[in-house]
Amino acid sequence: MAYIQVPEGVPGIRSLVMFRPETGKHLYDLAQALLRGESPLTEAERELIAAYVSYRNDCMFCWSSHAAASRCLYGDEKNIVDEVLNDMHRSNVSDKMKALLNIAGKVQILGKEVTDEDIAEARKHGADDRTLHDTVLIAASFSMFNRYVDGLASFTPTDPVVYEEMGKRMAKGYVLPQQQ
Amino acid sequence: MAYIQVPEGVPGIRSLVMFRPETGKHLYDLAQALLRGESPLTEAERELIAAYVSYRNDCMFCWSSHAAASRCLYGDEKNIVDEVLNDMHRSNVSDKMKALLNIAGKVQILGKEVTDEDIAEARKHGADDRTLHDTVLIAASFSMFNRYVDGLASFTPTDPVVYEEMGKRMAKGYVLPQQQ
Numbered sequence: 001m002a003y004i005q006v007p008e009g010v011p012g013i014r015s016l017v018m019f020r021p022e023t024g025k026h027l028y029d030l031a032q033a034l035l036r037g038e039s040p041l042t043e044a045e046r047e048l049i050a051a052y053v054s055y056r057n058d059c060m061f062c063w064s065s066h067a068a069a070s071r072c073l074y075g076d077e078k079n080i081v082d083e084v085l086n087d088m089h090r091s092n093v094s095d096k097m098k099a100l101l102n103i104a105g106k107v108q109i110l111g112k113e114v115t116d117e118d119i120a121e122a123r124k125h126g127a128d129d130r131t132l133h134d135t136v137l138i139a140a141s142f143s144m145f146n147r148y149v150d151g152l153a154s155f156t157p158t159d160p161v162v163y164e165e166m167g168k169r170m171a172k173g174y175v176l177p178q179q180q
Numbered sequence: 181m182a183y184i185q186v187p188e189g190v191p192g193i194r195s196l197v198m199f200r201p202e203t204g205k206h207l208y209d210l211a212q213a214l215l216r217g218e219s220p221l222t223e224a225e226r227e228l229i230a231a232y233v234s235y236r237n238d239c240m241f242c243w244s245s246h247a248a249a250s251r252c253l254y255g256d257e258k259n260i261v262d263e264v265l266n267d268m269h270r271s272n273v274s275d276k277m278k279a280l281l282n283i284a285g286k287v288q289i290l291g292k293e294v295t296d297e298d299i300a301e302a303r304k305h306g307a308d309d310r311t312l313h314d315t316v317l318i319a320a321s322f323s324m325f326n327r328y329v330d331g332l333a334s335f336t337p338t339d340p341v342v343y344e345e346m347g348k349r350m351a352k353g354y355v356l357p358q359q360q
Contacts, residue, residue: 003294003296003299003312004309004312005309016313019309019313020310020313020314020317022217022218023210023213023214023217023317026209026210026213027210029206029209030206030207030210033202033203033206034203037202038202057290057291058290058292103331107327107331110237110238110326110327110330111237111239111326111327111329111330111331111332112238112330112331114183114331114332114333116183119183129184129185129199132183132184132332133184133196133199133332134200136327136328136331136332137200137328139327139331140324140325140326140327140328140331141328143324143327144320144321144323144324146290146291146320147287147316147323148291148316148317148321149291150290150291150292150294151283151286151287151291151292151294151316151319151320152294152312152313152316153294
């Protein structure tokens with residue numbers, strides 16, 4: 001049970017933004033701009049970075065839902081998502097995505113972990129300023145979402161089918177849920 | 181020098197949101213709602229939580245600027261800020277604030293670190309649902325801001341006078357800087 005009184009049965013961050021829509025609105029707007037707005041990274045790639053960071057932060061609600069959204073957006077290539085979560089370095093993502101996921105993993109630990117060499121490696125494989133910016137901000141923002149969701153012990157479903165449905169909805173975009 | 185090409189000489193997060201105002205807008209709106217909007221916590225207390233988390237994340241730009249904003253808002257009681265940064269448990273903040281800062285420190289590590297006992301201790305000293313919510317979201321959001329600022333190696337001034345001036349501006353609120 002969540003540490004504060006949120007709408008019953010509503011999972012994860014949805015229950016928290018319904019408790020406090022004044023801040024929730026900006027959290028959903030940020031997710032929409034960052035994960036669905038214009039970017040050199042595809043929506044599938046951005047969801048993969050979100051899932052990867054959330055998995056490293058052991059936030060089951062966030063990694064399960066964003067992995068589901070990423071699988072949905074990758075379509076026929078959806079196996080890539082589980083490969084990355086299981087072992088990113090041995091997965092079949094491109095060298096560019098490996099370099100970006102490496103940066104995201106450093107940001108997940110702490111901002112200062114990112115080095116000149118990490119950035120140079122990503123640039124070598126074609127990452128431009130906007131790609132680097134979006135990678136770091138996605139990793140940073142999920143360091144927030146994960147802590148918000150677990151820090152208040154919000155409801156975390158365990159049925160994979162629930163996440164599959166959630167992923168389909170999320171693939172269409174992030175819209176603040178209405179209050180009950 | 182920052183890892184991406186941001187406006188020269190502009191410090192910290194300001195340079196990053198000028199690079200990408202589409203996401204920057206929501207980051208500033210979130211800070212304004214969370215740190216200046218209606219809350220059972222005073223603005224000084226909320227800035228103190230932000231400074232405390234940023235200090236623990238070793239993000240000099242964020243802790244220096246939010247400590248300055250908190251000192252400005254605490255006025256005659258401004259010494260409390262440095263007491264908390266030096267040794268929270270021995271500082272002269274109330275038992276309620278100690279319980280909330282303890283929760284913020286747990287969130288800084290990871291959401292799951294927060295326990296039923298941490299929440300019960302805060303409630304014992306009068307913290308309600310909104311107080312707990314805002315404490316966790318401030319701690320979570322600074323886990324993002326800190327990583328964004330340091331993960332892209334944005335410009336970090338070292339002169340305390342610069343932060344004092346910044347704190348006075350921040351005490352008035354968070355408004356997205358215009359692009360140069």
